[in-house]
Amino acid sequence: MAIPSRPFSHLPLLVLVLVTVAAVLPFLLLSYYNHPFMDDYYNAANVRATGLWAQQIELYLRWTGRFSSSLFVTAANPLVYGWYDGFRWTPALTLLATLGTIYLGLRTLSQQQIPRTQAALAAGIFLLFYLHMIPDPYSAIYWFTGSIVYHIAGLTLLLVLIASERARQTTKAWSRGGWQVAAVICAITATAANEMTMLHLLLGLTLLLAVNGYRRQWPQVRWWSTILLLTLVVAIITVIAPGNYVRMQFEGYAKDPNRENLVWQFLSAVPDTPSAMFRLLVRRGLAFKLLLPTLLWLPTAYYWQQRGWLSNTIRLPWYWGLFLCW
Numbered sequence: 001m002a003i004p005s006r007p008f009s010h011l012p013l014l015v016l017v018l019v020t021v022a023a024v025l026p027f028l029l030l031s032y033y034n035h036p037f038m039d040d041y042y043n044a045a046n047v048r049a050t051g052l053w054a055q056q057i058e059l060y061l062r063w064t065g066r067f068s069s070s071l072f073v074t075a076a077n078p079l080v081y082g083w084y085d086g087f088r089w090t091p092a093l094t095l096l097a098t099l100g101t102i103y104l105g106l107r108t109l110s111q112q113q114i115p116r117t118q119a120a121l122a123a124g125i126f127l128l129f130y131l132h133m134i135p136d137p138y139s140a141i142y143w144f145t146g147s148i149v150y151h152i153a154g155l156t157l158l159l160v161l162i163a164s165e166r167a168r169q170t171t172k173a174w175s176r177g178g179w180q181v182a183a184v185i186c187a188i189t190a191t192a193a194n195e196m197t198m199l200h201l202l203l204g205l206t207l208l209l210a211v212n213g214y215r216r217q218w219p220q221v222r223w224w225s226t227i228l229l230l231t232l233v234v235a236i237i238t239v240i241a242p243g244n245y246v247r248m249q250f251e252g253y254a255k256d257p258n259r260e261n262l263v264w265q266f267l268s269a270v271p272d273t274p275s276a277m278f279r280l281l282v283r284r285g286l287a288f289k290l291l292l293p294t295l296l297w298l299p300t301a302y303y304w305q306q307r308g309w310l311s312n313t314i315r316l317p318w319y320w321g322l323f324l325c326w
Contacts, residue, residue, distance in 0.1 A: 020124040031092040039145040044079030065241025068192035069149040113309035129293040153193030156186040191234040
């Protein structure tokens, strides 16, 4: 909720901070009881048997084209170094990285105008809503391999946008270059991590390119065009990996001609999309889970807008809404 700045508001602010910390703290403390699971053992054993870089080649040729997540689930796996207790730290670090990414995003969105305390508090609340909405916190946060492949990949996707905006805002050449390099690294990482972040990044970059082209912001058009081209190249390298097709044969896709035909899969999935969305939003209650943070965010964003902490709303033709809803 919006937090007034009058002196008597310090107590409610303190209470809200304490409640948020108390709600996040159990997820951090649970890290102490975390342990390796399934792929964590398998990946570590393979690296220790063949070597780190040999394992990257093996995975790309015989299992998956997700070369960035393959690198991180092996190189950052504590078991590779014989550090079993390292898994007590990985969920806590993942939660803190999520908190930091949200905080950095809010500060960037406001051009560093939102007070740090409010940005940190809002980041904590957003983190709580996220933990409440995901179907399985264990797979997303506590399972090391799963968190790297999907959750951390999602953070790098957000960091592409955050770093790009920071590069646009800064007036120092060295700072702009640093943020641009960070955006490029995150774009490569997100694209080659999994297919969902790949598609989301491609769609998001296309939308940003279209918006900036409509507004005739040519420096931004050149930047987003560069990032989009880079993402497309990385996506091609990821998709054409021999390991993808070896894995498809191993898992039986090649035995079913319908599953092997990607065009048929796409055409058959389109009619099922409305019913799948209904099951997700209504039967599983995701619509209600999304409604509460939306109702909380709107007055907060309005309050920040009135204080001059957020930039002006992007004005686009009404028919752009059809594309955004799609």
